[in-house]
Amino acid sequence: MTQAMARPLPFSTQEARILIISDAAPHRNGVGAYYADLIEDLDGTVEAIERISPEIVGDQWQGGWSMPMPGDRTQKLCVPNAFEMQKALREFQPTVVVIPTPGLFGLCGAITARQQGIPVIVGFHTWFEKLAGLYWNRVQGGLTKVYFEWVHKALFRLADRVLVNSEDMIAIARRLGAESVGLMGTPISQSLLQRPVQGGTRQLRSVLFVGRLAAEKNLPAIVQAAIACPQLTFTLAGDGPERDWLDRETAGLSNVRVLGWVEREQITDLIDAHDALVLPSQVESFGTVAMEAMARQRLVVVTQACGIANWTDLAAGLAVIDSGDQLADALQEASALSEFELYARSVSARRAVDAHIEWNRQQWLVCTRLAMSRPSDPTLMTRLLRTVRKSS
Known part of the structure; x- marks a missing residue:
């Protein structure tokens, strides 16, 4: 998948007011990092861009009643x-209004925007149905798949435009009822660039x-690589449901050094302190951290399952393997x-990243303008009834 070269836009988006x-x-x-970076990237090219979402203050989640996410207690399900x-x-x-989750x-948010006659763009980043088998048993996984499939269908019927980050996701979005689907790239932090x-x-x-x-990150592949390559040092930064397993396996x-959760501001320092970044995922919609490491001119190894590997212009700066076993x-x-x-x-990886970011910026501005x-379609109930009929 190759993005077209970015060209000057034939219109202005200075009057655009984008709410995520x-x-x-x-x-x-x-996803949280993507839209924080997108806000930073589009700031100054539109009249205003802001976000409504849960917030984490200290260790506390703010923004409504919340409960731990089934299968991952480090994430929260919040009720607005x-x-x-x-x-x-x-x-x-x-x-x-942009809806990414x-x-x-x-x-x-999508329903409220439609009720007020505001156009809706849906960002389809993660096919949660594919992850269900990694986190839940058969019954929980089945219920989860039904829920996410219904919600995605509802969101896609409410959307004026659906943006995805790979060709595979285009086909999935269309199967779930999206009528107007396009590609989006990925922004990264301006401070990192x-x-x-x-x-x-x-x-x-x-x-x-x-x-x-x-589970989808395939951490056993990193542990096996550390055993097979004792001349290399390995650092793992992050938190999640596999933390206890990882601590036991690397003891x-x-x-091997396991840091646990690190703040976003520390990631650039971590990348700069290492020679390579690896992402041996079994499921990875894109893999923004891989592009961040490319921007810092580091060697990056990813599996074919990572969405970034499907972008031809970026893959040239990657070492792509078929699976984590390699x-x-x-x-x-x-x-x-x-x-x-x-x-x-x-060096060539950094050039590819710069071109990709500019292309993505223009994609978002074009989709916003379109x-x-x-013409606004306020027939909310008609759209929802279509979704219910298609689901039945």
Whole structure:
């Protein structure tokens, strides 16, 4: 999948007011980080852009009644205050509402926007139905799949436009009823981009993983690589339901360090302190941290299951393996590369990232403008009834 070259937009989006309504707290997971970075990236190109979502203050979740997410107690399911949300929309007066999550914040936000005649863009980042088998038993997984499929169908019927981050997700979105589907890329933090790069990978000695410690991340592959490559040091940063397992498995490995949860501001320092980043996931919609490491001119190893590997322009700056079982071999091969080969790859990776970010910015601005120019369809009940009929 190759993005087209970005060209100057033939219109202005300075009058656009974008409101993002999300169940994901900023920087708490990939979706939360995506929209925090998107707000930063689009700021100045639109009149206003803000977010409504749960917040984490200290260790406490704020933004409504909350309960632990089934299968992962490090995440929360939050129930929004519908009256407060309606008030927030009236006060902010958005020209477009963006819904990136299929939780109660997202569904309530989409319905409220439609009731007020505001265009809706849905960001389809994660196919939760595919993750159900990794977290829940057959009964829980079945109920979870039914819930997410119904909510996605409802959101897609309410949406003027659905944006996804891979060709595979386009097909899934259309199967679930999305009528207008397009590709989006991925933004990353401006502070990460603007900070001077500390060298680049010239020799492989240290390896980093950053992400949720969860089943889909295939942590056993990293443990096996650490055992097979004792000459390398491995650092794992993150938290999640697999933390206890990881602590047990790495207790006797002197070349492995488990940091636990780290704040977003620390990630750039961590990337700069290592020679390579690995993402051996079994399921990964995109893999933003891989692109962040590319921007810092580090060697990046990902599996074919990571959405970033499907972007041809970005894949040229990656080492792509078929599965996590090949991680140790990939690291051994990278260790044998010359300083020139490693550095040349890291420099070309940064160029690819810069082009991708510019293309993504223009994609969002184009979709925002198109949504604003489309005649509003306030027939909320008609859309929802279509969803119910299609689900039955």
